[in-house]
Amino acid sequence: MEYQFLNSIEFPSDLRKLPEKTLPQVAKELRHYIIQIVAAKEGHLGASLGVVELTLALHYIFNTPKDLLVWDVGHQAYGHKIITGRKNNFETNRQLNGLSGFPKRKESEYDSFGVGHSSTSISAALGMAIASQLKGEVNKQHIAVIGDASIASGMAFEGLNHAGVNTANLLVILNDNAIGIDPSVGALKNYFTKAKIGKKPNQDTIIEALNFTYFGPIDGHDLPTLLRTLKSLQKIKGPKFLHVITRKGKGLQKAEENQVTYHAPGKFSPDTGELLPKPNKQSPIKYQDVFGYTLVELAKTNKKIIGITPAMPTGSSLKYFMEAYPERAFDVGIAEQHAVTLAAGMATQGFVVFCTIYSTFLQRAYDQLIHDVALQNLPVVFCIDRAGLVGEDGATHHGVFDIAFLRAIPNLIIAAPANEIELRQLLYTAQLGISKPLAIRYPRGIGEFLNWQVSFEALPIGKAQCIQKGNKIAVLVFGVLLKNAKKAIQNLKSETTIGLYNMRFVKPLDEQLLHSICQRYSTLVTIEDGVKKGGFGSAILEFAQLHQYYIKIKILGIPDQFIEHGSIDELQEISNIDVKSIEEELKTEL
Helix, strand or coil: CCCCCHHHCCCHHHHCCCCHHHHHHHHHHHHHHHHHHHHHHCCCCHHHHHCHHHHHHHHHHCCCCCCEEEECCCCCCHHHHHHHHHCCCHHHCCCCCCCCCCCCCCCCCCCCCCCCCCCCHHHHHHHHHHHHHHCCCCCCCEEEEEECCHHHCHHHHHHHHHHCCCCCCEEEEEEECCECCCECCCHHHHHHHCCECCECCCCCCHHHHCCCEEEEEEECCCHHHHHHHHHHHHCCCCEEEEEEECCCCCCCHHHHHCCCHHHCCCCECCCCCCECCCCCCCCCCEHHHHHHHHHHHHHCCCCCEEEEECCCHHHHCCHHHHHHCHHHEEECCCCHHHHHHHHHHHHCCCCEEEEEEEHHHHHHHHHHHHHHHHCCCCCCEEEEECCECCCCCHHHCCECCHHHHHHCCCCCEEECCCCHHHHHHHHHHHHCCCCCCEEEECCCCECCCCCCCCCCCCCCCCCCEEEECCCCEEEEEECCCHHHHHHHHHHHCCCCCEEEEECCEEECCCHHHHHHHHHHCCEEEEEEEEECCCCHHHHHHHHHHHCCCCCEEEEEEECCCCCCCCCHHHHHHHCCCCHHHHHHHHHHHC
C-alpha cells in the first residue's frame, strides 16, 4: 500500500492539519502499517487493530500531549506509538534496546503514564486531572481508555467511585470488544453486552449512578460519529464516560475470526493473516501445558480438585481443565485479589484448590495471599506461571520478585521444579494433601524432555537432590536454571571439583543437606531466576550466618534493577545467569 497520508504524519500536530474527510484513509494506512510490522516482528496485534479509528480521533480532537491520554494495559497502543514520533523505529518494538511493547513515560511525552498491568488507567488519569485542577489548569483534558475486561477489575471501580465525587476533567472511554486476552467474563460484561449502539444499556446506567455523564454506546469504527462525540465531550466539565463498541482484530479477517490466537499471534502472512508454519520438529512441551494436562489427569481420580484463574485460561492452560471439568473450573476475570480469596474460601470447605496465576499478577494479590491464605494456614496451591524472565514483554511482566516476596510469609511452602517432570510430580504431591499453602513457580516456554508423562511419584516436601558431589565448589540451583548450571559445569570439565544440587524448595530449606554442604565445600554458588535481594541466595546466606559457617557464598540472580525487554537469552546474559556467565563465575572460584 502507498501511504498517501501516513508518510506525512510524524506527530499528532501533523494529523490535525488534515481535513476530517481524509481520516478514514489514514485509518486504512495505519492499520496496514501495524499489520506489516507485527507480521514480521511479532507482538500484540488484535487490540491495536481494534482501536485505530479511536486512536486517530483522540489525537485529532484533543491537544495531546498537553491533554493527557492514558491507555489501560497498553496492548492497544501501537497506533498511538506510530503517530507520536515512533513510526520510523516501530520495527524495533519489543526488541532489546528498542521500543517497549507498552506505553512508557521515558520513551515519549505522549506516553503520560507507564502501563502493563490492567485497570490502572482511571486512577492514574484521575490523579492527573485533580493535579491539573489544583494548578488552575481548568481546561486541560484527561482521558483514560479502558477495555471491558479491565473495567470489571476492583481497582477500576475504586477509580470510578472516587471520580464520581470529583469535579476534575476526566473522560473514561470504555473500549468494549467483549474480550481481553480471552473472552471477558462476569455480570458486568453481560450488562454491557446488552447495550446496542445508540441506546443505553438501561434507562439509569451503572455509570450514571456513579455520577458520570454517560454517552453511547457508539460505533468505535465510525470516525464521523467518534469525532462529533469527542468534540461534544470536550465541552463538558467533570467526569464523563463514553462507551465505544469495537471489533478486536478489525481489518484482518483471521484476527477478527480468532481473537484469542491473534491477540499476540507470532509471525504471520500480512496479506492473508495465515500463521507462518513453525519448523517441523518435535519439541518439548510448554510448562503451562504440563500444568494443564496434569491437572486434568489428576482430577479424574481426585474429585475435590478445583481450578481457578484470573482471566488467563489460555495463557495458563487451565482451559484444558475447564473443558474437561467445567463445574470445577472458574475464570474470575481480571480480579487477582478475588481469585486468591475465592480459593481460600473453597479451601476451608475441604477442596484441593489450584489457583494458577502469572508471577507478575500475583503481586496484585499480596495482601490476600498473606491475610486470607497464609495467616489462616489454608492449603491453597498457587501455580505461579511465567516465573523468572519472560522476554519481550519486559519490566512490567517479568516474574522475578516472587521468591523474595513469598519467602517472607509464614506458613508458606515455596517450590521450583528444575524441569517439567518435576512440575508434574509437584502437582501430584500437592493434591495428595498438604497442611500448608504451597507455591510452585515455573517459567514461560518449553521444558527439556519429550517424554514428560512419567508415572506419578511424590516428592518429599523440603528435600533437595544431589546431582553430583565435588570437593571445592557447591553449586546450589533453585529452579529451571539447573539446565544452565549443568552445561556450564560440563564445559569446564571440572565435575570432580564442582558439586551440583537441585534445591527444589527455598522454604523449607533442606537443612540437613545444607549442613553437609557447608561442612564439605569452601565455596557455594547459588543460582536463581529471581532477584538476588531477598531471594534464594539470601536464604542460603541466612542459613550460613545462623549456623556460623564462615565460607564464601556467591549469589547469581537478577540484579537490583528493572530488567527491560528482549529475548530470554539476551536478558539472561544481561543478568549473568546464562551458561557462559555461570561458567565464567565458576572459573574464578576454581
